[in-house]
Amino acid sequence: xxxxxxxxxxxxxVVVSIPLILLLLIRFTPKPPIVEMDYxxxxxxxxxxxxxxxxxxxxxxxxKIYYDSAMIAWRRENMRFLYLRDYEKVLMYAELSAKTANQxxxxxxxxxxxxxxxxxxxxxxLHDLExxxxxxFTTYPLTSEIRNRIxxxxxxLSEAExxxxxxxxxxxxxxxxxAEYLLTASYDxxxxxxxxxxxxxxxxxxxxxxxxxxxxxxxDYSIIIDKFSRKCYIYHDGIKKYExxxxxxxxxxxxxxxxxxxxxxxGMYKITKKFDSNKTKYYKALLLDYxxxxxxxxxxxxxxxxxxxxxxxxxxxxxxxxxxxxGIDWTEGCIALTDNEMDKVFKIAKVGMPVTIVGxxxxxxxxxxx
Amino acid sequence: xxxxxxxxxxxxxxxxxLSSCGKVPQAQIDATNAAITAAQxxxxxxxxxxEFAAVQDSMKVIMADIEVQKSKLFKKFGPAALKLDATxxxxxxxxxxxxxxxxxxxxxVETLMTEIKTVIEENTALMKKAPKGKEGAAALEAFxxxxxxxxxxxxxxxxxYDKGTYMDAxxxxxxxxxxxxxxxxxxxxxxAKVKGATPAKKK
Numbered sequence: 001x002x003x004x005x006x007x008x009x010x011x012x013x014v015v016v017s018i019p020l021i022l023l024l025l026i027r028f029t030p031k032p033p034i035v036e037m038d039y040x041x042x043x044x045x046x047x048x049x050x051x052x053x054x055x056x057x058x059x060x061x062x063x064k065i066y067y068d069s070a071m072i073a074w075r076r077e078n079m080r081f082l083y084l085r086d087y088e089k090v091l092m093y094a095e096l097s098a099k100t101a102n103q104x105x106x107x108x109x110x111x112x113x114x115x116x117x118x119x120x121x122x123x124x125x126l127h128d129l130e131x132x133x134x135x136x137f138t139t140y141p142l143t144s145e146i147r148n149r150i151x152x153x154x155x156x157l158s159e160a161e162x163x164x165x166x167x168x169x170x171x172x173x174x175x176x177x178x179a180e181y182l183l184t185a186s187y188d189x190x191x192x193x194x195x196x197x198x199x200x201x202x203x204x205x206x207x208x209x210x211x212x213x214x215x216x217x218x219x220d221y222s223i224i225i226d227k228f229s230r231k232c233y234i235y236h237d238g239i240k241k242y243e244x245x246x247x248x249x250x251x252x253x254x255x256x257x258x259x260x261x262x263x264x265x266x267g268m269y270k271i272t273k274k275f276d277s278n279k280t281k282y283y284k285a286l287l288l289d290y291x292x293x294x295x296x297x298x299x300x301x302x303x304x305x306x307x308x309x310x311x312x313x314x315x316x317x318x319x320x321x322x323x324x325x326x327g328i329d330w331t332e333g334c335i336a337l338t339d340n341e342m343d344k345v346f347k348i349a350k351v352g353m354p355v356t357i358v359g360x361x362x363x364x365x366x367x368x369x370x
Numbered sequence: 371x372x373x374x375x376x377x378x379x380x381x382x383x384x385x386x387x388l389s390s391c392g393k394v395p396q397a398q399i400d401a402t403n404a405a406i407t408a409a410q411x412x413x414x415x416x417x418x419x420x421e422f423a424a425v426q427d428s429m430k431v432i433m434a435d436i437e438v439q440k441s442k443l444f445k446k447f448g449p450a451a452l453k454l455d456a457t458x459x460x461x462x463x464x465x466x467x468x469x470x471x472x473x474x475x476x477x478x479v480e481t482l483m484t485e486i487k488t489v490i491e492e493n494t495a496l497m498k499k500a501p502k503g504k505e506g507a508a509a510l511e512a513f514x515x516x517x518x519x520x521x522x523x524x525x526x527x528x529x530x531y532d533k534g535t536y537m538d539a540x541x542x543x544x545x546x547x548x549x550x551x552x553x554x555x556x557x558x559x560x561x562a563k564v565k566g567a568t569p570a571k572k573k
Contacts, residue, residue, distance in 0.1 A: 022443075025443055026443055029441075029442070029443055030441075032437070032441035034434075034438050034441075037434050038434065041430055045423075045427050045430075048423060049423070071433065071434070071437065074441075075437060077441075078440040082443060085441070087441075134512075142511075144515065147511060147512060148515050148519065150512075150515065151512075151516045151519035152522075154516070154519075155516075155519045155520070155546070155549060158545040158548055159541060159542060159545040161545075162541050162544055162548075163541060166541070
């Protein structure tokens, strides 16, 4: 009986002591930073969702490195004897990771949002610039280099817009920067070119006024050619009677300087000869007194200054003729009209009639604002 | 006495059993990591970025779970093993989805390439018919420059396509097509305008 009691007591002691020992073992086991690691991972994941890996790369990478360091430290501690483990380093790295990732996430949201706003603004501005270029340089012969740069800029702007719509703001930003450079530089270049072209506007205006006044005074016809708008105007008694499309020399920008430069001259000229169909290959023609004294003077001074070679020859045989209507500037410096219009001009034209050729009848401001 | 020894041994065996219940599922970890690497090689980050990030996230959670279990006196790797199986399947699916998406994007690029070549040919033909009035001539010069740029962009897109970077090729060819279609519309409108107008009487 006593044995039964003793055995029972021993059994109870063993049964009770085992959970007690286990409880004590668990109680004194160092606690791993589970909550902190979970938190760090969640913050890191949230930062990635907010594209911190793109918009706050440095901070995000640091956060990731801290998290990986925490995992390495955790693994290292887990390899040690249960009661000798110390998770302090793991905790430190986890906290650093959470803090850095949090900052990366916030930075990313703000950077992406700022970039998005900035990009939208830039896209709108570049579209405005594109419209300005299209508006101002429709009829102006830009060099093929400038035209190609403008086209490339417009294409990059389109690519940037696609990237922007897909939320790829950094890619969009890179393309916009390139587009902005190309379009702005081309616009500045073309504008500078245009400003140079209009430098002589006051002189042109003076010539135009004189020509119109002369027409009024003589109650006769005068012809004015506006190179920039490609127009041939016929005035009578100081009033504009006709307006025709004109085609010019291939290289019409600027005054004619030398024979073969394909430029249409600028100046106040007179008709010296009328050629009927059988005397010209251009349907009908009106020969002008180019070069006049002023042109000859300018040519001589260019030779003297060395801006033209000594062997250069002054051009001649500048006419208003037919065979026009090609839609391009194709002559070697003459002014071409359609045969139909040439008939009208030929009918009223007579030797000695003033023909004034100017770069433009309107000023640059008007051209820019139209 | 014999009973006491047996009870003692039973207690020790129970403690040993409880404390070493389960091993780290290393083979599954390796297999899942390999599947994630395969998904990465299949450009999952480019073609299915959200799904790929989710798989990577799951793996991180599992690895943390494993460390949690390793930190305990009584380890239990069963749930982690189950999660690993699921993540392995998910990684394989992501790789397959990325490959499928890549094929889809590739086909889209091919279709757009064919379409844009047709538009370019049509534009070249339209340019010959386009009015060459005062503004038309200058506009044609601008169109010509645009066409040169479009063709250069298509060539760039082709280069990207040949390199297998289909997503970049897609974005380029989309922009080029947009421009080419714009020119096509403008040219058709200009031609229609001229057709509608009374032709000038010529001698």
